[in-house]
Amino acid sequence: MSDNTSILLVEDDPSMGFLLVDFLESNRFEVVLCVNGRDGLAAFQSRSFHFCILDVMMPEMDGFTLAENIRARNKTVPIIFLTARTLKVDKIKGFNLGVDDYVTKPFDEDELLCRIRAILNRTGLPTVSETDSVHSIGSFRFDADNQLLVINEVSRRLTQKENEVLKYLCRHKNQVVRRDDLLGAVWGKIDYFNGRSxxxxxxxxxxxxxxDPRVNIENIPKVGFVLNC
Incomplete structure (x- = not known):
């Protein structure tokens, strides 16, 4: 399993979501947090993930509907439901949708980690390659794993958000990236304030x-951006 294994976490409880992000990132996963099912689906459509962890009771789109939409687009990505719903009928519904595990709250974080690792090891899914973590941007070398932007042997350490934005743009170099897709993938929520951020x-x-004058992030009015290089 790669340190770059990416997880889509969709959880509408902010406290639970941030705690899980901290825990998973401390175990060297890359995590994108979304706070409702609609934004979770937008994030899934905008980039690839190795794993999905979904709450069930959420605004905009519930976890069952989100899992159904994910399965319609990807038959193999592992999905775990992480929910307070303990009824047998809910568990059966989840497994009938093709999820890999159903974990009820409250739960033990270490047990969740073991379940994630067991599913990844069993499925043998490909992990993010070195080419996805190191990018050439004109004369720059961008090392996303270490949050470093290097030119002429001079390094700049990026913040986490700067790193995530640039990494997303690099995955779509010389292509139009829609504002909402970037917001959903990096911020997890599409709204005015996140847009200004x-x-x-x-x-x-x-x-x-x-x-490097050959490199620029072009603004496409009312649409998005293009990383030209």
Missing amino acids: MDVFITKLRKYLQD
Whole structure:
């Protein structure tokens, strides 16, 4: 299992969500947190994940519907339901949808970690390759694993959000990236305030990349961005 194994976590309880993100990231997973089913589906459609952990009772779209939509697009990605719903009928419904495990709250974090690792080992899913963690951007070398942007042997350590935004843009170099797709993948929620925050990070990245005039993050009005390099 790679340190870069990516997990889509969809959990509407902010406290539970942030605790799980911290725990999973401390065990060297890459985690994208979404707070409702609609944003979770948008994130899943915008990038690839190795694993999904879904709550069931959520606004916008419940976990059962989200799992059904994910399965319609990907038959093999592992899915765990993590929910307070303990009824046998709910468990049966989940397994009939093709989920790999059903964990009820409250739960033990170490047990959850063992379940995730067991499913990954059993499925033998491919992990993120080195080419997905190290990118060439003009004269820059971007090491996403270590959050480093390097040019002419000068390194800049990016913040986590800067790193995630640039990594997403690198995965779609010279292609239009829609604002909502980027917001869903990195912030987990599409709203006005996160949109303003995203614009601030794009401005910072433009400043970091200005040492190579061949590289720019082009703004496509009302649509999104293109990382040209």
